[in-house]
Amino acid sequence: MTDMAERFSSNPIITPSDIKPSADGLVVTCAFNPGAFEFDNKIGLVLRIAERNPAIDGYVESLSITEDGHIQSEIFAKNDSRVTIPDSRSFIVDGIEHLTTISHFRLAWSEDGENFTVEDKPVLQGSSTYEALGVEDTRVTQIDGTYYLTYTAVSHNGYGVGLQSTTDWKEFTKLGLIFPPFNKDAALFSEKINGKFQILHRPTGTGIGGPFIWSATSPDLIHWGNHSCIATTRPGMWDSARIGAGSAPIKTEEGWLELYHGAEVLPGGHKYRMGALLLDLDDPTKVIARSHDPIMEPTAPYEVEGFYGNVVFSNGQVVRADDVLLYYGAADSFTCGARLSIKEILNSLKS
Amino acid sequence: MTDMAERFSSNPIITPSDIKPSADGLVVTCAFNPGAFEFDNKIGLVLRIAERNPAIDGYVESLSITEDGHIQSEIFAKNDSRVTIPDSRSFIVDGIEHLTTISHFRLAWSEDGENFTVEDKPVLQGSSTYEALGVEDTRVTQIDGTYYLTYTAVSHNGYGVGLQSTTDWKEFTKLGLIFPPFNKDAALFSEKINGKFQILHRPTGTGIGGPFIWSATSPDLIHWGNHSCIATTRPGMWDSARIGAGSAPIKTEEGWLELYHGAEVLPGGHKYRMGALLLDLDDPTKVIARSHDPIMEPTAPYEVEGFYGNVVFSNGQVVRADDVLLYYGAADSFTCGARLSIKEILNSLKS
Numbered sequence: 001m002t003d004m005a006e007r008f009s010s011n012p013i014i015t016p017s018d019i020k021p022s023a024d025g026l027v028v029t030c031a032f033n034p035g036a037f038e039f040d041n042k043i044g045l046v047l048r049i050a051e052r053n054p055a056i057d058g059y060v061e062s063l064s065i066t067e068d069g070h071i072q073s074e075i076f077a078k079n080d081s082r083v084t085i086p087d088s089r090s091f092i093v094d095g096i097e098h099l100t101t102i103s104h105f106r107l108a109w110s111e112d113g114e115n116f117t118v119e120d121k122p123v124l125q126g127s128s129t130y131e132a133l134g135v136e137d138t139r140v141t142q143i144d145g146t147y148y149l150t151y152t153a154v155s156h157n158g159y160g161v162g163l164q165s166t167t168d169w170k171e172f173t174k175l176g177l178i179f180p181p182f183n184k185d186a187a188l189f190s191e192k193i194n195g196k197f198q199i200l201h202r203p204t205g206t207g208i209g210g211p212f213i214w215s216a217t218s219p220d221l222i223h224w225g226n227h228s229c230i231a232t233t234r235p236g237m238w239d240s241a242r243i244g245a246g247s248a249p250i251k252t253e254e255g256w257l258e259l260y261h262g263a264e265v266l267p268g269g270h271k272y273r274m275g276a277l278l279l280d281l282d283d284p285t286k287v288i289a290r291s292h293d294p295i296m297e298p299t300a301p302y303e304v305e306g307f308y309g310n311v312v313f314s315n316g317q318v319v320r321a322d323d324v325l326l327y328y329g330a331a332d333s334f335t336c337g338a339r340l341s342i343k344e345i346l347n348s349l350k351s
Numbered sequence: 352m353t354d355m356a357e358r359f360s361s362n363p364i365i366t367p368s369d370i371k372p373s374a375d376g377l378v379v380t381c382a383f384n385p386g387a388f389e390f391d392n393k394i395g396l397v398l399r400i401a402e403r404n405p406a407i408d409g410y411v412e413s414l415s416i417t418e419d420g421h422i423q424s425e426i427f428a429k430n431d432s433r434v435t436i437p438d439s440r441s442f443i444v445d446g447i448e449h450l451t452t453i454s455h456f457r458l459a460w461s462e463d464g465e466n467f468t469v470e471d472k473p474v475l476q477g478s479s480t481y482e483a484l485g486v487e488d489t490r491v492t493q494i495d496g497t498y499y500l501t502y503t504a505v506s507h508n509g510y511g512v513g514l515q516s517t518t519d520w521k522e523f524t525k526l527g528l529i530f531p532p533f534n535k536d537a538a539l540f541s542e543k544i545n546g547k548f549q550i551l552h553r554p555t556g557t558g559i560g561g562p563f564i565w566s567a568t569s570p571d572l573i574h575w576g577n578h579s580c581i582a583t584t585r586p587g588m589w590d591s592a593r594i595g596a597g598s599a600p601i602k603t604e605e606g607w608l609e610l611y612h613g614a615e616v617l618p619g620g621h622k623y624r625m626g627a628l629l630l631d632l633d634d635p636t637k638v639i640a641r642s643h644d645p646i647m648e649p650t651a652p653y654e655v656e657g658f659y660g661n662v663v664f665s666n667g668q669v670v671r672a673d674d675v676l677l678y679y680g681a682a683d684s685f686t687c688g689a690r691l692s693i694k695e696i697l698n699s700l701k702s
Binding site: 090096097098099129130133154155156157158159160175176177178179180181182183201203204205206207208209210212214216217218219220222223224225226227228229232 | 441447448449450480481484505506507508509510511526527528529530531532533534552554555556557558559560561563565567568569570571573574575576577578579580583
């Protein structure tokens with residue numbers, strides 16, 4: 001057992017029942033995968049809230065946002081011969097994948113990092129062609145007083161990475177789709193390196209290659225190039241099926257410490273665990289060390305059972321001296337918290 | 352029959368037997384998918400030359416380039432239970448795709464656009480981690496006296512888009528991987544639009560979305576953003592399975608004319624045809640018109656039969672007044688040429 005996460009005793013700290021739906025009649029199914037940040041002496045979370053219409057026996061339904069901001073629905077009978085249902089997250093009709101829920105972002109605030117008050121209304125919803133199927137899993141990086149949100153923008157054209165900025169968490173500036181499909185898990189570094197902004201991202205496709213972690217650089221945060229693969233999946237290990245960056249890399253004396261998720265295909269589905277990568281301070285495309293064993297894995301009941309079980313997945317953290325306050329999605333359902341020691345993680349990378 | 356391509360009577364104009372292998376012992380299997388350009392009063396082609404070792408009965412083999420520039424080989428028995436062989440282009444071992452050939456670029460020169468002399472040696476070969484499995488299908492765009500090559504860089508990490516520049520076709524400058532996997536078919540516009548460079552590209556993945564044509568912009572050709580989907584596949588039509596840009600869009604009074612390829616899945620495999628897109632001059636993300644029927648399809652014997660039959664695929668053209676001299680790969684084997692009238696294509700887009 002290598003799990004080094006000291007879970008909050010109050011876990012899960014936010015559940016779907018804590019969330020007011022974004023519109024009358026909608027059901028909140030998941031409140032998870034939060035981005036995290038510090039603002040005004042508080043810890044803020046940008047929760048991913050997944051919603052659907054009330055379930056109808058024998059039917060599956062997907063929702064999308066129209067150009068004028070309305071929600072529209074498509075319903076199919078489960079016994080329709082065109083319909084296949086791989087798992088709770090999606091169904092397929094005539095080869096086209098549909099999501100069973102649509103996600104928006106909701107802010108939650110805390111003085112102590114453990115007890116959060118969730119706002120009543122969305123802070124950001126899908127609002128363009130590239131977000132017609134919602135927004136998901138944002139990472140928040142603060143650079144010189146501005147917060148940057150890198151998030152999954154989901155649409156009928158695929159899922160890519162959107163970028164928005166804010167200074168006050170009220171007004172947001174859209175900076176465009178910075179990575180086209182099929183890409184997600186983008187984590188921006190908190191400072192320029194060698195005069196350029198730097199980011200981790202995770203393209204996916206078929207054939208040669210796989211869902212690996214890549215790096216890119218930018219002069220202006222909007223345009224990205226110099227793509228370079230820094231870590232691949234490892235056959236036979238806990239991160240054999242897919243990997244992806246967590247949130248902004250943590251600057252330590254020994255290098256940039258990046259907590260990442262890795263998934264393995266098991267008989268019941270994917271199992272998501274967390275591990276660490278240590279990247280060179282001057283050239284973060286160089287991997288100094290990588291976890292052999294996971295630093296955290298789904299063991300608590302709220303991590304094992306849920307909308308999609310056996311998942312710990314983090315895209316949000318706040319650093320306090322040696323402590324990482326890790327906010328994470330459990331079982332694709334709940335928001336949880338845990339404390340990890342940076343020293344302990346770094347030591348584990350030396351063995 | 353909507354095919355409006357007047358094929359060269361000498362087609363195929365270049366075949367594998369015209370090509371000297373890049374190293375002793377290698378066999379040239381394909382000489383196809385050329386980029387095209389004008390230089391020094393000549394027409395130049397950047398041929399994609401695919402090579403392999405001599406076939407051994409009962410075995411499949413893939414080649415790759417090591418970091419020090421040597422070619423290494425992996426051989427598997429066809430009856431190995433781990434091996435599956437979807438078609439002539441690739442085989443799969445334990446879920447990992449291997450290519451049966453490795454490609455480099457070779458220059459060919461012509462005074463009349465129809466009779467070409469092929470150089471004896473490669474002009475560019477895979478030469479970095481991102482090209483360990485070769486370089487393929489370059490588009491050439493001339494901007495202010497510099498030629499830019501956007502090409503598919505193939506490696507174990509997937510296929511992305513590499514960029515190199517040259518002014519003399521002898522010395523080349525590498526400008527990095529401009530699009531990470533899984534991306535190809537990148538065609539750069541020949542001038543800035545609203546102060547930015549503009550490009551078409553084709554990401555591929557699984558799930559929601561598909562192999563569609565996207566646009567992006569750049570301040571410096573190296574870093575790209577503002578990704579935007581401009582055309583999707585069309586169910587039930589000749590371009591239902593995948594689409595991708597040809598070479599640099601042609602500036603006409605009515606808009607940017609882009610000749611693109613579309614594939615359809617038929618019982619024997621994919622069939623690749625060519626069509627046209629007309630894009631707004633000031634905002635090329637706006638599609639003014641798109642071919643209902645293909646403007647060219649595989650009909651000649653050299654297009655129907657070959658390494659991978661039923662393919663016409665162009666990534667190179669030279670414009671002379673109203674004529675497009677279209678250079679194209681036929682059946683993934685040969686280089687061919689055809690003449691199309693810009694007026695006739697534009698008229699076909701009005702009906």
